[in-house]
Amino acid sequence: MQQADEPTLDAGTLFRRHAAFVAGFLVRLGIDRTELDDVVQEVFIIAHRRGGFAPGPARPTTWLADIAVRVAANKKRSHRRARVQADGETVDRKAIAHDEPAAALDARRRLDRVHRALETLDDDKRAVFVLYELDGHGCDEIAEGLGVPVGTIYSRLHAARKKFTKAFERLSKTDAHVTSSTVSAQVPR
Helix, strand or coil: CCCCCCCCECHHHHHHHHHHHHHHHHHHCCCCHHHHHHHHHHHHHHHHHCCCECCCCCCHHHHHHHHHHHHHHHHHHHHCCCCCCCCHHHHHHHHHCCCCHHHHHHHHHHHHHHHHHHHCCCHHHHHHHHHHHHCCCCHHHHHHHHCCCHHHHHHHHHHHHHHHHHHHHHHHHHHHHHHHHHHHHHCCC
């Protein structure tokens, strides 16, 4: 948390320090990678219009996340897209980290299931889930950054965890069934 005597961070400083966070957050919110640069730019243009980040109870990342949630929702509404593209770069990086092809394939499948389970969450719940579970922000900080009561954050997080877990388990069962069906169809008799 910043101290009140710290200076306001302008959009340029915010961009240099937090562009990677904003880009990753937007991908997790379902922004297609082909549009990512434009959407990140839009977030920082809005940050500039707001006069930058003034130190307070929120961190710059949660303040930017609030802007990113709104920009992502507007982008989705304008495109009326139903499917979200997985973050292929992260999936590839994680899959490559394994020495054995079977382990790499398994890691790729698990990460794909995570992305597909995230797709089942609405934007508000997904934002809270990503900020808390994946980025490690606290509920008070998220509430301040998103400008909603902390009780709302707890409620969204609880609902998001339930829906994510249910979707992930369903996808795991479906993928296991598809994998076993594919393997048994390929085994010569």
